[in-house]
Amino acid sequence: MLGMSRSAADGQVAVGASIGRAVAVALVTLAVLGAVAALASPGASELWGVPVPFFAASIAVLLNWAAFVPAAIRRTERFYDLIGALSYLSVIGVCVGALAVEGTLSWSHAVVAGMVATWSLRLGWFLVRRVHRVGKDGRFDEMKTRPARFFVAWTLQALWVFLTALSAIVLLSRPAPDAPDVFAVVGWTLWAVGLAIESVADAQKSSFAAEPSNRGRFITTGLWAWSRHPNYFGEIVLWTGLFVSGLGTWQGALWLTALSPAFVTFLLTRVSGVPMLEARADERWGGDAAYEAYKAGTPVLFPWPPRSRP
Numbered sequence: 001m002l003g004m005s006r007s008a009a010d011g012q013v014a015v016g017a018s019i020g021r022a023v024a025v026a027l028v029t030l031a032v033l034g035a036v037a038a039l040a041s042p043g044a045s046e047l048w049g050v051p052v053p054f055f056a057a058s059i060a061v062l063l064n065w066a067a068f069v070p071a072a073i074r075r076t077e078r079f080y081d082l083i084g085a086l087s088y089l090s091v092i093g094v095c096v097g098a099l100a101v102e103g104t105l106s107w108s109h110a111v112v113a114g115m116v117a118t119w120s121l122r123l124g125w126f127l128v129r130r131v132h133r134v135g136k137d138g139r140f141d142e143m144k145t146r147p148a149r150f151f152v153a154w155t156l157q158a159l160w161v162f163l164t165a166l167s168a169i170v171l172l173s174r175p176a177p178d179a180p181d182v183f184a185v186v187g188w189t190l191w192a193v194g195l196a197i198e199s200v201a202d203a204q205k206s207s208f209a210a211e212p213s214n215r216g217r218f219i220t221t222g223l224w225a226w227s228r229h230p231n232y233f234g235e236i237v238l239w240t241g242l243f244v245s246g247l248g249t250w251q252g253a254l255w256l257t258a259l260s261p262a263f264v265t266f267l268l269t270r271v272s273g274v275p276m277l278e279a280r281a282d283e284r285w286g287g288d289a290a291y292e293a294y295k296a297g298t299p300v301l302f303p304w305p306p307r308s309r310p
Contacts, residue, residue: 085124
């Protein structure tokens with residue numbers, strides 16, 4: 001009885017600590033979103049007297065928190081990526097709507113909004129198809145059985161959406177000329193190159209994985225011969241391009257839009273992208289001579305012509 005009581009008490013303590021961490025993450029996330037939105041708000045368009053950046057942050061949070069409820073009840077991550085894509089579209093939609101109401105929507109605005117919408121629809125469709133084909137997303141195997149930790153994932157997705165799209169949110173919340181300047185042209189070109197790299201890399205890996213003969217193997221062809229994570233490189237490039245497109249606009253506090261490419265780079269190279277996949281690959285193929293040769297001869301991120309492998 002005593003052992004059972006201790007076990008139950010330890011379980012309650014663990015649950016309480018998990019809930020406490022989830023609440024702390026939510027509060028910190030709201031504080032960060034509020035601070036960034038406040039810095040981005042001077043001169044921004046408004047809806048019902050509220051600056052658009054605040055609307056964008058609120059929509060990202062509320063949409064993800066609302067989706068968390070049925071996801072936690074059903075213990076499923078199947079529509080996590082779908083909600084991520086919808087969050088981007090909703091945030092951009094609010095920005096465009098405010099410009100339309102004010103009568104300041106320009107051709108340049110339409111291009112920026114179209115870029116974000118194109119990326120979110122493409123990546124969202126790719127990720128949703130993948131999780132439904134595989135039946136799950138391995139990142140959530142344990143997390144989805146623990147509501148507090150699962151809540152943190154949904155909360156951080158809202159933060160990811162807002163900070164990643166920050167350059168676009170700022171550009172779409174203030175007047176802009178129809179004619180693009182040189183920074184816009186360079187930035188849009190970078191965005192197109194990044195999207196192409198990400199799209200081709202995803203398509204190549206999907207085709208490789210669809211071949212039954214490749215089951216249990218790792219891809220070393222196409223862009224994956226030049227980089228171990230070319231899709232992540234493409235994503236970093238496209239968001240950097242969007243930031244570059246606004247270099248003629250950023251002044252004062254608006255330079256905080258550099259958070260967009262910086263956050264994406266940090267997230268993909270230090271948190272949930274490269275480290276997670278590298279660890280999985282090492283666990284699965286570590287010690288295999290072909291894998292070790294591929295890893296030694298292929299850059300982790302920045303594409304480079306393949307070196308000869310031993």
